[in-house]
Each structure stands twice: as C-alpha cells, then as structure tokens.
Amino acid sequence: MVKKKTGGTKEEESIVLEYLTKANRPYSATDVFNNLHAKYTKSTIVKILDKLIDDELVFSKTYGKTIIYSIKQNEEESPSEKDMEKMEKSINELNQELEVLLEENKKLEQTMTQLTAKPTTTEAQQLVEKAKLKNEEMRKKLNDLKSGTVLIPSEKRKRINEEYTRNRDLWKKRRRLFNDIFKTVTENYPGNPKELKEQLGVEEDPVPLEKDPLE
Structure with missing residues (x-):
C-alpha cells in the first residue's frame, strides 16, 4: 500500500491554500515561503504544496529547475487558452529574470570576496606610511654613502678601535x-x-703597524 504524503497541519495547509486562492497566480515554493514572511520553513511549505497537489487542490508545472504551483480553477473559472499562454509567457519571463538575477548575485559575491581579500583603506594607509618611513631611511643611508659619512655606530667604532689597538700592541x-x-x-x-x-721562510710584515694608521 502506497503511503499517503503528509504535509503540515490542517491549519498550515489551510493557510497556504487560502493564500494561493487569494493570490490566484502561480508561485514557486520560495515565493510562497517569502510572501508568508517565513512563517513556516521552506521544507514545510514544499510538503504542504505536495499534499495539496495530492488532494487535487493545487497543480504544479516544472520550468527548468523551478517548480511553479498554482491553485486549481473551477471549470467555470478555468482560464482560456489565451490566458494560459499569457500566463506561461509571464512565467518564462520571470524565470529568465531569475536566471539573470542569480548570475548577477554570483558576480557580486565574487567581487565581494575579492574586496574582502584586499586591505581596507585604513590598512592601506598604514602600509603607505610604513613604505614612506622605509623609503626615507634608505634615502638617508644613500645620502650618507654619497657624502662619505661613516655609517658605523660610535659604540661599534670604539670596540673596533680597542680591538685594533690590542692586536697592534701584541704584534709589536x-x-x-x-x-x-x-x-x-x-x-x-x-x-x-x-x-x-x-731560507727559513720568515717574511717581513710590509704594514707599518708601529704607528696607528688612523692617527
């Protein structure tokens, strides 16, 4: 025995059916979900619509990847063939608009991802300031080199001189x-x-270290 589909509660089915009846136009499950202001979950809406189809109160038609639901009309209220063609044309146009919107949304998401991956204005300003400071530091070093300025710190120069004097005295x-x-x-x-x-291989040191060359 085939198990009968169950939708929502009777009250939920009644609300969805009443909405479709008053609207009297085709909607997707997402449209119904949004127009009812997310009163029920989307999965519940789909189950209710399927149940209403089983009860022959609603019919559905698939357009591409989208399923459209509409209230069944009474025989005397059934739309003419011209109205049906007009309705189908409207649905196709809406589906095309939906595809365009989905594609635009995809592009916007990609752009957003790229933008968030780049530094913010504040971060960019900080990077610029760091680059300016580094550039100024390098410019100063270059000017010092051009002018012949000694770049060795005074403490290091003192340490080198002391070591030189000690080694020179030892050599002497x-x-x-x-x-x-x-x-x-x-x-x-x-x-x-x-x-x-x-003959012994003793070489005289040609460097005159008896006197400090820096003096």
Whole structure:
C-alpha cells in the first residue's frame, strides 16, 4: 500500500491554500515561503504544496529547475487558452529574470570576496606610511654613502678601535721578541742573516703597524 504524503497541519495547509486562492497566480515554493514572511520553513511549505497537489487542490508545472504551483480553477473559472499562454509567457519571463538575477548575485559575491581579500583603506594607509618611513631611511643611508659619512655606530667604532689597538700592541711585542731572539741566534752566524730569513721562510710584515694608521 502506497503511503499517503503528509504535509503540515490542517491549519498550515489551510493557510497556504487560502493564500494561493487569494493570490490566484502561480508561485514557486520560495515565493510562497517569502510572501508568508517565513512563517513556516521552506521544507514545510514544499510538503504542504505536495499534499495539496495530492488532494487535487493545487497543480504544479516544472520550468527548468523551478517548480511553479498554482491553485486549481473551477471549470467555470478555468482560464482560456489565451490566458494560459499569457500566463506561461509571464512565467518564462520571470524565470529568465531569475536566471539573470542569480548570475548577477554570483558576480557580486565574487567581487565581494575579492574586496574582502584586499586591505581596507585604513590598512592601506598604514602600509603607505610604513613604505614612506622605509623609503626615507634608505634615502638617508644613500645620502650618507654619497657624502662619505661613516655609517658605523660610535659604540661599534670604539670596540673596533680597542680591538685594533690590542692586536697592534701584541704584534709589536711579538715582533720585537722575534727580532731580539733572531739577533741573538745569528750574532755569530757566518752567513747573511737576511738570506737566512729567506731560507727559513720568515717574511717581513710590509704594514707599518708601529704607528696607528688612523692617527
């Protein structure tokens, strides 16, 4: 036995039927849902309309992906063939308008997604300010380089000078110690001390570190 479809309550079916009767024009389930100000859920509206079709109080017709519902007319109130053609033409036009609106809505949603992905005006202003500060900083460095200005911070320069002085003093001390030892060793050397240095691979440091080159 085929189970009979159930819609909403009798009261809900009566309200939907009364609305379609008073409107006396075709509507989609969404139209009925909206025109009743979302009094019932859309799924409930669809069930009620299907139940009214089973009760032969309403008929439906499919146009593309849209199902249109309309109240059944009494024989004496049945529209003429001309009226039916006019009604069908109106429905087709409405469906075309619906397709256009859906396409426009899709484009608007895509545009909205793109806009929300971009920085806001405030964020853009902040980025511009950061770029200006960075640009000014780079411009100053460039001007300093062009003018020959030393870019090394004073603390770092001081640390480098101290390290240089320490290494220079150590070098002077070791060089003096080597010269004293070499002089003592070669004091009674029969050959040329300079040639001995060359044979031993000892090279004189050409850099005059006895004096600070920065002084």
